[in-house]
Amino acid sequence: MSDKLWGGRFSKKAKEEVERFTAEKDVQLDERLAIYDIFGTVAHDYMLYSIGAISKKTLQRILVSLWKIKERIENKEFQLRPELEDIHMNIEKTVIEEIGEEYGGMMHLARSRNDQVLVDMRMYLRDQINEVMKLVINLISTFITVGEKNLETLMLGYTHTREAQPTTVAHWCGAYVDPLLRIVDRLEEVYNRVNLCPLGSGAISGVSWPIDRKLTANLLGFDGVQENTMDAISSRGEVESEILFALSLLMIVLSRLCEEIIWWSTREFGVIELDEVYTTGSSLMPQKKNPDVAELTRGRVGRIYGYLVQVLTILKGIPSGYNRDQQEIKGPIFHGLDTVKSILQIMPGLVSTIKFNQERMLNLISDSYSTATELVDLIIKETQTPFRLAHRIVGIYVKQTLKSGNKADPGLLTSLIKSETGKVIRINTDMIEKAIDPKTTIERRNHIGGPAPAEVRRMLANRKEILNSKMVNLAQRVDKIESTYNKLEKLIQDSTR
Known part of the structure; x- marks a missing residue:
C-alpha cells in the first residue's frame, strides 16, 4: 500500500x-x-x-x-x-x-496543492518584484547622479557604430534612466496582477465548503481575489512569463550599456576608464585589465531569454487546469530572478566609478565631422537652399576637406554653394567655426529631450521626482506585506493562548 x-x-x-x-x-x-x-x-x-x-x-x-x-x-x-x-x-x-x-x-x-502552490508563488513573487524594483531604482539613481555631474561634459554619439553627432555624458545617462523607469513601470503593472489571491480555487472547481476567499486574501495582504477558479489554476506561469519578459527587456538595456562600456574602455577608443575593482587580469599577460563584469553581464542575457522561452514553451502545450508540466516553471523564474538581482547589485558601482576622458572625447568630436549637419543648417539659413541640396553641398565639402585635415575652408564652401545653387554668398571662417563648435551645437539643441544642459537638467530633475514617487509606492507595498506577516504572527500568538 x-x-x-x-x-x-x-x-x-x-x-x-x-x-x-x-x-x-x-x-x-x-x-x-x-x-x-x-x-x-x-x-x-x-x-x-x-x-x-x-x-x-x-x-x-x-x-x-x-x-x-x-x-x-x-x-x-x-x-x-x-x-x-x-x-x-x-x-x-x-x-x-x-x-x-x-x-x-x-x-x-478545502484546499488543493494546486491553489496552495499558487498562493505560495504569488507571495514569493511579489516580494521578488519589490526587490528587483528596489535594485533598478538604485541603478536609475546612480545614472541621475552621474548625469548631474556631467551636464556639460561633451561626448560623441554613434549610429551604425559610426561617429554621428556630439552629445553630453548627462544626455547619455538620461538615455538609460528612461528605459529603466519603463522597466519599473512594467514591474508595477505585473505586481498588480500577481497580488491577487488564488487560494480557494481548490483543484480547479473550488470547494463545497462555504469558504471566505476575501478573508483569506485580506489576511495574506493581497489586493483582491482571483475569482474564476478554473482560470486561477490554469494561470500558473502567466505572471512568471510577464516577469521574465520584463527581466528580458531589462537585460537588453544592461547588455547595451555593457557593450558600450567594453568598447569605450579599450585603448583604441580611450573614452572611459573602469575602476580596477570591476575588472580582472590575465594569467599570462601582465598588462591586461579586462572588463569581465561587463562581459559576463552581456553573456548572461542569454540565460534570461532562455528561461522566458522555456516557460512559454511549457505553457503553449497544456490544457486548462493544473498539469504537472507547470512544476517546471519554478526553476526558470527562480534562476532568472537570482541572475538579474546579482547583476543589479553590482551595476551601480560599475557605473558610478567610470572615469570619463574629456580630452579624448573632444578630440573624437573634432576629428569626426560630427557637426557637419550644422553646416547644412547654416547654408539653409543664409541662402534658403532646400535641405536636400544643402546636404549634398556639405557632403562634397566634407569629402574634400577631409583630405586637408578637416580644416575650415570658407572659400571652398562659398564656391560649392555658387556652383550648385548659382547664389553668391560670402561665408567666412568664423561663421563655419561657430556653426560647427560642439558646445554651441549642444546649446542650440534646447528643445524638449535635447542635450542642451538646461534641458537635460530639467529632465533629470523630473525623473528624480518620478523616482521619488516610485520609491514611496514601493515602500508602501513593502510595509503592507511586512505588516501582513506581523499580523499573522500576532494571530498565531493570540490563537494559541
Missing part, C-alpha cells in the same frame, strides 16, 4: 526512481517557498475556523505546530524530505507527526 498522504487509492508504493524523477529537484527549489507556505496555511486554517469548519482546539494545535516549523525553517533546521514530494507535503506530514492526524489531518481541508 502507498505511504503517501494521498495514497489511499494506490496499492503499490512509488518506485524510488519515479520519486526522484518527479520530485527531487522540485523539493530543492521549494526551500524558498517554505515560509510562504506556513503563512498561507495559517491564513487558510484561520479562515476554516472562522466559518466553523474546524474547531478552535484544532486551529490552536495546528498553529502551534506551524509556529514551531517556522522557527525551524528560519534557523535552517527544517530539512525537506524528497520522498514527501514538495514543501506542502513536508509541512503537512510534520504537523501530523507532531499533533496527530485528528488535528493535523484537518489542516488541508
Whole structure:
C-alpha cells in the first residue's frame, strides 16, 4: 500500500526512481517557498475556523505546530524530505507527526496543492518584484547622479557604430534612466496582477465548503481575489512569463550599456576608464585589465531569454487546469530572478566609478565631422537652399576637406554653394567655426529631450521626482506585506493562548 498522504487509492508504493524523477529537484527549489507556505496555511486554517469548519482546539494545535516549523525553517533546521514530494507535503506530514492526524489531518481541508502552490508563488513573487524594483531604482539613481555631474561634459554619439553627432555624458545617462523607469513601470503593472489571491480555487472547481476567499486574501495582504477558479489554476506561469519578459527587456538595456562600456574602455577608443575593482587580469599577460563584469553581464542575457522561452514553451502545450508540466516553471523564474538581482547589485558601482576622458572625447568630436549637419543648417539659413541640396553641398565639402585635415575652408564652401545653387554668398571662417563648435551645437539643441544642459537638467530633475514617487509606492507595498506577516504572527500568538 502507498505511504503517501494521498495514497489511499494506490496499492503499490512509488518506485524510488519515479520519486526522484518527479520530485527531487522540485523539493530543492521549494526551500524558498517554505515560509510562504506556513503563512498561507495559517491564513487558510484561520479562515476554516472562522466559518466553523474546524474547531478552535484544532486551529490552536495546528498553529502551534506551524509556529514551531517556522522557527525551524528560519534557523535552517527544517530539512525537506524528497520522498514527501514538495514543501506542502513536508509541512503537512510534520504537523501530523507532531499533533496527530485528528488535528493535523484537518489542516488541508478545502484546499488543493494546486491553489496552495499558487498562493505560495504569488507571495514569493511579489516580494521578488519589490526587490528587483528596489535594485533598478538604485541603478536609475546612480545614472541621475552621474548625469548631474556631467551636464556639460561633451561626448560623441554613434549610429551604425559610426561617429554621428556630439552629445553630453548627462544626455547619455538620461538615455538609460528612461528605459529603466519603463522597466519599473512594467514591474508595477505585473505586481498588480500577481497580488491577487488564488487560494480557494481548490483543484480547479473550488470547494463545497462555504469558504471566505476575501478573508483569506485580506489576511495574506493581497489586493483582491482571483475569482474564476478554473482560470486561477490554469494561470500558473502567466505572471512568471510577464516577469521574465520584463527581466528580458531589462537585460537588453544592461547588455547595451555593457557593450558600450567594453568598447569605450579599450585603448583604441580611450573614452572611459573602469575602476580596477570591476575588472580582472590575465594569467599570462601582465598588462591586461579586462572588463569581465561587463562581459559576463552581456553573456548572461542569454540565460534570461532562455528561461522566458522555456516557460512559454511549457505553457503553449497544456490544457486548462493544473498539469504537472507547470512544476517546471519554478526553476526558470527562480534562476532568472537570482541572475538579474546579482547583476543589479553590482551595476551601480560599475557605473558610478567610470572615469570619463574629456580630452579624448573632444578630440573624437573634432576629428569626426560630427557637426557637419550644422553646416547644412547654416547654408539653409543664409541662402534658403532646400535641405536636400544643402546636404549634398556639405557632403562634397566634407569629402574634400577631409583630405586637408578637416580644416575650415570658407572659400571652398562659398564656391560649392555658387556652383550648385548659382547664389553668391560670402561665408567666412568664423561663421563655419561657430556653426560647427560642439558646445554651441549642444546649446542650440534646447528643445524638449535635447542635450542642451538646461534641458537635460530639467529632465533629470523630473525623473528624480518620478523616482521619488516610485520609491514611496514601493515602500508602501513593502510595509503592507511586512505588516501582513506581523499580523499573522500576532494571530498565531493570540490563537494559541
